[in-house]
Amino acid sequence: MDFKSQFKEGLITNNPVLVQLLGLCSTMAITTSFFNGLGMGIAVTIILTLSNIIIAAIRNIVPDKIRIAMFIVVIAGFVTMVDLLLQAFVPALSESLGVFIPLIVVNCIILGRAESFSYKNGVAASAVDGICQGIGYTVVLLVMCVIREFLGAGTFGGGILGPGGIFDGGALGAGKGITILPEQYPMKLLTLPVGGFIVLAVLIAAMQWALERSKAKAEKEAAEV
Amino acid sequence: MSAEVKENAKVSMDPKYIATLTVRLFGTCLVVAFLLGLVNMVTLPNITARKKAATDAALKQVVENPDASEFSDALELSDDMTAAASGAGATLSALYAVTEDAAPAGYAFTVVSSGSQGNIEMMVGVDEADVVTGVSIVSNSETPGIGSKVMGNEPTASGTPVLDQFIGKSPEDGALTVGGNIDGISGATVSSRGVTTGVNAALAVAALMD
Numbered sequence: 001m002d003f004k005s006q007f008k009e010g011l012i013t014n015n016p017v018l019v020q021l022l023g024l025c026s027t028m029a030i031t032t033s034f035f036n037g038l039g040m041g042i043a044v045t046i047i048l049t050l051s052n053i054i055i056a057a058i059r060n061i062v063p064d065k066i067r068i069a070m071f072i073v074v075i076a077g078f079v080t081m082v083d084l085l086l087q088a089f090v091p092a093l094s095e096s097l098g099v100f101i102p103l104i105v106v107n108c109i110i111l112g113r114a115e116s117f118s119y120k121n122g123v124a125a126s127a128v129d130g131i132c133q134g135i136g137y138t139v140v141l142l143v144m145c146v147i148r149e150f151l152g153a154g155t156f157g158g159g160i161l162g163p164g165g166i167f168d169g170g171a172l173g174a175g176k177g178i179t180i181l182p183e184q185y186p187m188k189l190l191t192l193p194v195g196g197f198i199v200l201a202v203l204i205a206a207m208q209w210a211l212e213r214s215k216a217k218a219e220k221e222a223a224e225v
Numbered sequence: 226m227s228a229e230v231k232e233n234a235k236v237s238m239d240p241k242y243i244a245t246l247t248v249r250l251f252g253t254c255l256v257v258a259f260l261l262g263l264v265n266m267v268t269l270p271n272i273t274a275r276k277k278a279a280t281d282a283a284l285k286q287v288v289e290n291p292d293a294s295e296f297s298d299a300l301e302l303s304d305d306m307t308a309a310a311s312g313a314g315a316t317l318s319a320l321y322a323v324t325e326d327a328a329p330a331g332y333a334f335t336v337v338s339s340g341s342q343g344n345i346e347m348m349v350g351v352d353e354a355d356v357v358t359g360v361s362i363v364s365n366s367e368t369p370g371i372g373s374k375v376m377g378n379e380p381t382a383s384g385t386p387v388l389d390q391f392i393g394k395s396p397e398d399g400a401l402t403v404g405g406n407i408d409g410i411s412g413a414t415v416s417s418r419g420v421t422t423g424v425n426a427a428l429a430v431a432a433l434m435d
Contacts, residue, residue, distance in 0.1 A: 029368050029369075029370070029371070030368070030369050030370055032369075032370030033370055061249065065246060069250060070253050073253050074253065077257035077258075077260065080261060080264075081261060081264045084265060084272070085264060087275070088275075089268070099366065100369070191370070191412070192412045193371075193412070
């Protein structure tokens with residue numbers, strides 16, 4: 001297994017959101033403040049890694065024809081257990097991340113990676129894949145959060161920084177963010193779902209352009225040699 | 226149907242293979258269900274205790290004088306009450322009598338209405354004259370960043386926090402509607418409506434009391 005190439009795949013060449021186009025629903029719904037992006041990103045990374053490990057471990061007893069059904073049962077059961085355990089024993093974490101966890105059951109990145117990677121690879125490689133894909137997802141979320149929050153609300157670091165945030169004695173997820181643009185300038189449109197579509201489309205286009213360019217460059221170099 | 230397709234259909238109908246699939250899937254479900262039950266058993270007491278604490282805190286938020294108020298245990302719900310609540314579009318799940326220095330001071334209702342992502346469980350307090358004294362959210366699964374603005378009592382376009390505008394409303398205001406006598410939060414109309422429905426249901430039940 002090759003950690004470096006898997007990392008590059010998860011972050012850039014096979015990014016779950018921008019290249020595989022998985023998990024778009026959650027991406028657009030929650031990327032309105034920095035904390036939401038970070039919370040969802042961390043929750044998905046942890047659960048994706050663990051579910052990849054489980055799927056890889058049981059892949060030899062899963063018959064081909066009913067694999068999707070079995071993945072769903074295992075993933076939904078596992079996520080529910082994590083949710084219950086967090087609620088009972090780590091209430092503070094559950095308060096701030098709890099809303100994201102039920103959303104993860106229906107996040108198709110988890111099922112997508114089970115189907116396309118961990119069903120065909122070993123436990124260790126699947127764990128690495130979970131971490132790398134999770135980081136790729138988190139980075140895209142954060143980029144979208146920063147853009148939408150800045151242009152839509154004129155703030156940075158919503159939920160963590162600013163008045164009522166953790167450095168102001170508040171709880172996680174309570175901060176209003178540091179105001180950068182005065183109140184009359186932000187485009188409220190960008191915080192609404194339609195703004196999510198627009199920002200995501202721009203990011204996907206930019207990613208495809210960059211990938212095409214680096215591919216063309218590599219081909220040109222190969223031709224010259 | 227071509228011969229090949231028929232052949233495929235025949236292969237997948239092999240009883241032995243079907244039995245394997247059934248047993249494996251059933252086994253997986255059984256194991257997952259057993260583990261879920263186990264986790265539920267371990268976590269239930271803790272979760273119930275946390276919910277109880279959240280209920281008490283929510284009750285304190287919806288009365289006029291939180292420090293002087295005392296709350297009864299959940300009262301028994303009559304068929305009339307549940308019918309009045311469901312007539313207004315929400316479900317009444319609990320009812321507490323509020324007393325202030327031993328004098329009756331109204332009621333607090335736990336009502337459940339549907340939001341955009343699932344149920345919104347909220348607490349609505351009314352005084353003896355059926356005037357709303359407060360609304361607070363007990364639990365919800367509204368979309369973070371959109372519906373959660375309503376749940377977090379953020380200000381509407383007019384500047385009043387969205388949940389606070391219900392205070393002072395009574396059955397005399399008629400049915401409360403978003404866009405009519407209640408301002409929603411833009412982008413979160415469904416969540417705003419969910420809360421409004423809950424308050425209407427609480428007022429409908431309050432009209433039956435005393």
